[in-house]
Every structure is written in C-alpha cells, then in structure tokens.
Amino acid sequence: METRFLKTFLSVVDSNSIAAAARKESLTPSAVVQRLRALEQEVGAALVQRAGHSTRATEAGLAILDTARRLVEAAESMQGLANHNEEVGTIRVGVIHSIITGLLPDILSAMKASRPGIQVEVPGQSSDIYVRLGEAVWMPPSSWSRPSRSLKPLYGMNCAGIR
C-alpha cells in the first residue's frame, strides 16, 4: 500500500473534490482517479462515492479514514526518526502577499535543504496564497485552466519542495 496514495485519498475526502485534491497534490485529476482506483482495488471496496460534480466518502472510506490518517502521519515522521531529528512535524506560516513571491521561496528552499525532516506544504484549496506561491515557484501542468504567465521554477526550488 502506497502511503502517497492514501494521502491523496485523504485530500479527496477532505475537499470532497477530485479536482481540488489534484491541485493540492500537484497531480492531474486523471492521476487522482487512478490512485483511488488502485486503493479501492487493494482494499476491495469503493472508497469514494461519485455524486455528480462532487464526491463523498463511502461507508468503507469512512471506516478506514482514521487508520489512513495515522498511517500517513507515521510514514511522514519516519524520515525524521531515521535521522534522529528533533525538528519533525509541521509549522504553519502566514505571511502578507508581497512576501509570497519575494522572500518566502528562498526561505522555504533553504529550510528544506538544511532540515530534511521538515515537510513543506502549501495548504488551502485554491486560496490566493496557494496560487501565488505555486505560480512563483513551480510550473503547473498545461492542462490546468489557470493561465500561467509563463513563469519558470525560481529560487532553485522545484516541484519536489512543494507538497
């Protein structure tokens, strides 16, 4: 069982949307659907119920939800455990807009490089901060509707740094 698949499953359940989960995980909706399919085949039950434009977890999906969350959290903490870093976990950062395309990429990039145990995430469903930082730092797939103003990866930070 691939813990990354479980993480996208959690994203789908939390946002009730495959497209939103795809944006959050830097994947195409197609990939999200395929990950869900793989998971559903592995556990032998449907996990999300397709209801038109939205989705919601099935009974089976709800049943594994807690276990899946613990599992993903454990998997992400393992990198820190292996390097006996005290610095493991998540910090939540709020900044004003001008910082987003200015200093923030530099800071995140340096932090990611010096502290491998830290997970860098850009939360929020299509919130402004996400869009701006994503545009400054990473080139989205061409299938995305957002008209990316031909911005390339900057500040030495690539897609792998943003999760």
Next chain:
Amino acid sequence: METRFLKTFLSVVDSNSIAAAARKESLTPSAVVQRLRALEQEVGAALVQRAGHSTRATEAGLAILDTARRLVEAAESMQGLANHNEEVGTIRVGVIHSIITGLLPDILSAMKASRPGIQVEVPGQSSDIYVRLGEAVWMPPSSWSRPSRSLKPLYGMNCAGIR
C-alpha cells in the same frame, strides 16, 4: 512509502538475514536488497548494516522499527476495515506433517477466498513446515538452491495466497 517494502525491512531485521527475508516474502535476495535501497533512499539514512554474512539494523533502522511495525499492521488491517469484517488479524496454526501437503492447502485456500480480511502467512525461517507447504503449494524461483521436485501450484492456491 510502500508498506510492502517496510514489511520486508521488518523481515530482514527480525531474521538478521537478507536471504531468509527473501524466502519468507517469496522474493529473490536481489529484490530484497533493492527494496532496502529504495527505503533507505526515501528516509535518507542507512537502515541495515552489512556485517559479512549477516546483517543487523543500524541506529536509524532501530529508530523507525516501532513506527514501521505499527504502519505495516495498520495497512494490513485496512482491508478488513473497509469491508467491516470482524474477522481481521492473524491466527496461528500448528499441524502435524501429514496435514501440510494434504488438507492444509485446501483449507487455507477456502479460507482466503471466503474471508478476504484474513492474512495467510507461513512463518518460520526455513522451518520444515514452511519448506513442505511451500513446495506443495507454490513453485519457487529457479535460482533457489532447493531442488524443487517439479511441483506445480496445487489446489487452486497460488503464490498470492502465501505471504
């Protein structure tokens, strides 16, 4: 992070041997080494220390051991949770030799088919029961030294049933 890789890592640590883990997981030693390599790259630290013919867990390997065990257990219980089966977990069966190549494959096969939540495992490091059941039920890779007496999969039970 692939939970199956974690499981083979646990096998390696428990048996202090890559070859033994390979037999237990129905893999070649090569595959086990590659799984270990993938894990070590993912967590960014060496997990097992090669000491001649034997192996032992490094400090990093010991650090993640508990988490890895919980993770594997959680992953395996998820199939049962999704199908809200009460029958989840492990039963340990001991039998006399004559049963191993006689009734046991039939019984395990039927149980595996009717109760998807049950994990069928053949424990023990090269113990007699393992060898006999493995020979009766499943064709080992040709690289294995054991002179398989040209036995084919029997009783409708294939490699996937034995883990």
Next chain:
DNA sequence: CTCCTTTACGGAGCACGTAATCATT
C-alpha cells in the same frame, strides 16, 4: 459555457528476476 469526472493511450520509470561476482563460514 465552464468546470468536474472519467476513460483511452502512450511514454517514462520502477520493480523484480536472472545471472554473475565477491565475500563469508
């Protein structure tokens, strides 16, 4: 009409077995 979901399809990369080599007991 726009956005979401799903499927088909192709390519890149991964996983694993085979075979060979070296090291260990």
Next chain:
DNA sequence: AATGATTACGTGCTCCGTAAAGGAG
C-alpha cells in the same frame, strides 16, 4: 564447497500526463 550479499542488466508492469468525451451546475 556451500551459502549469503551485491551488482549489472533486461523485461514487464506501474504510474502519470495528455487528450478527449460526457455530465453537472
């Protein structure tokens, strides 16, 4: 000598993006 660990290498399969189609709002 026999067995364990490791590596190179080829193949089959997995994963994911692209493209296209259908459906909901």
